[in-house]
Amino acid sequence: MLRSRLCSAAISAAGVALVVLFMSACSVPAARSGGATPPPGATAAPSKQPKPSPSAKPKPTPTVPKLTGSVVPVNLPPQAGIGPFGSIKSTGSASIALTFDDGPDPVYTPKMLDLLKKHGVRATFCVVGTQAARYPALVKRIVADGHTICNHTWQHRMDLGKQSKEVILTDLRDTNKAILKAAPRAKIKYFRAPGGYFSPQLVQLAAALGMKSVYWSLDTRDWEFAKYDHGQPMVDHIVETVRSGARRGSIILAHDFHKPDTLMAFTALVPWLKKYFKLIPMPT
Ligand SMILES: [Zn+2]
Secondary structure, three states: OOHHHEEEEEEOOOOOOEEEEEOOOOOOOOHHHHOOOOOOOOOOOOOOOOOOOOOOOOOOOOOOOOOOOOOOHHHOOOOOOEOHHHOEOOOOOOOEEEEEEOOOOOOHHHHHHHHHHHOOOOOEEEEOHHHHHHOHHHHHHHHHOOOEEEEOOOOOOOOHHHOOHHHHHHHHHHHHHHHHHHOOOOOEEEEOOHHHOOOHHHHHHHHHOOOEEEOOOEEOOOOOHHHHOOOHHHHHHHHHHHHHHOOOOOEEEEEOOOOHHHHHHHHHHHHHHHHHOOEOOOOO
């Protein structure tokens, strides 16, 4: 079990089994820890999910939404600016970067990799060290498929930025070691703090290890089940968020750790995004 990351609970597709998840919370705005500007629409971290009642009815299986409409996203102003403490929040080009955090997940990461491969799209995976150590074959596949690897700390510790230099360095190095053990030729050029909780020291120490800190500009908030629910409402929320917010230079934040709704949403979004933008892995 992922000790320090147990933050929320989810109901399985059958609606009877309680699956304990860690709250990815990659998208909790860094403002709450360090005065950075939260992303548009950011709200407080989600409250703990209530336990399902035994009589809860199973939800209908979500379907892939059809993306229609007259929005021409390339006409939106390009993404610019920088994230908390100098972190990156734009690709720096007209291209868009998809980023998937908190994996590898034994079920959903392979499915996401299959989806991306089907469309010839490469992305960026911000992996957690303990997950990389548990699923080295998936780390190897992420790299072999041409995606960019990003360090997302050893065990998703949200307060890592407040720890001593030694604790931070050990955490980041251990994570890189787990990645390199699985994929010795991986280039680990990026770091993303859990929850976006960068601190000046965290950014500086990541840089000392050769990693740029990467924030995001478009947050799917695909972990906020208390607000958007599971299943179709979450799928629709993710799709609409990206459809209305994607623009040149966007770095899009989503998750591959136990996120079936995210996978479903990107099944529609990847081909739609490809029509309007070039999708790139964060350049190494
Ligand atoms: Zn995360």
